[in-house]
Amino acid sequence: MNFGIEVTQDRATCFDLRFKVFVEEQGVPVEEEIDIMDEVAVHMLASINGKPVGTARVLFEGDTAKIGRVCVVPEGRGTGLGAALIQEGVAIARRQAGVHKVKLGAQIQALGFYEKLGFHAFGPTYLDAGIEHRDMGLSLV
Template identity: 50%
Template structure:
């Protein structure tokens, strides 16, 4: 079966994946996960048999695109879905008018994953919830 990245306007799909990964698995509080950016963002999903199994959120402001809330259900990891979401997000940002860089906030353990996709870490480590993060960027 071929899994593809698609844009969706149905927030229940990315929310179901984010709930399972960020809230149930990683312990983020609901108040930290849901915000005012969801309704104004572009949402990506990967489905398996019609059910969403991975998601990400895209937006851009001025010369900066942002890929966020990248997550893959545990039983679908290791299949390239996270990389496919990031590559789709980079292409989306590259095609947006005036965007010169893509930014993301990486969980500390995922920095090597994003480095393999061309991102470079910068700045200090900081906590998002209780999870260490570091900012990363890819310049065009």
């Protein structure tokens, strides 16, 4: 299987993938899915054999990069693409001067996935768009 991940300006395709996963599949209210932070985020687009199947975004706040809106449509799951998206997000963070840590809000069922990638959960469980999450972090130093 041939997959690739690139930084993209094609937010429309990213939004379409996010809509399919978050709004249609997980029931996230559409008004909570797209936000003002999309204007300043670095967007990644993942594809298999040229077909877009996943996306994520990276935001920068001081010394922290926040990876979010991570999704892979069903036909891309189980391929390693989700892990590759996170690894690319971490690589983007490492290239940003002054960034020393990466943070994300993980859905509870995905904690193990992120732990395998080196992230550690911290803080309480909270609801985001009606779905239980926990914050997770990774030190880059």
